[in-house]
Amino acid sequence: MLAGPRSTNQVRLLETGPEMKNAAVPFCPDRETLRGRLRADLKVYLDAVTELERSNIENGFDKAHKLANRARLAYEVARKRLNQHVTSHGCVLR
Numbered sequence: 001m002l003a004g005p006r007s008t009n010q011v012r013l014l015e016t017g018p019e020m021k022n023a024a025v026p027f028c029p030d031r032e033t034l035r036g037r038l039r040a041d042l043k044v045y046l047d048a049v050t051e052l053e054r055s056n057i058e059n060g061f062d063k064a065h066k067l068a069n070r071a072r073l074a075y076e077v078a079r080k081r082l083n084q085h086v087t088s089h090g091c092v093l094r
C-alpha cells in the first residue's frame with residue numbers, strides 16, 4: 001500500500017459502504033466483469049502469439065507482430081484495471 005494522501009482517500013472510499021468495511025466482498029459483479037474481460041483479452045493475446053509463431057519474415061511476420069503487440073497491450077490494460085479495482089474496492093480475489 002502506498003503511504004500519503006492517496007491511500008487516505010482510498011480508505012475513506014472504502015468506509016462509505018458499510019458492507020465493504022472488512023475488505024471482504026464475497027461476490028463483486030464489477031470484478032467479475034473485469035475478470036471476464038481479462039480472460040477474453042488473454043485469449044486474443046494467446047491466439048495472436050500462435051499466429052506470430054506460424055508466421056515468418058517472408059510471410060506476414062510484421063503484421064502478426066503488430067497484432068500480437070496490440071493484443072498484449074490490451075491484455076495489460078485489462079490486468080491493470082482489474083488490479084486497480086480490487087485495490088480500491090477491497091474485493092479480494094479468491
Ligand SMILES: [Zn+2]
Pocket residue numbers: 025028029030031085086089090091
Ligand atoms: Zn469490486
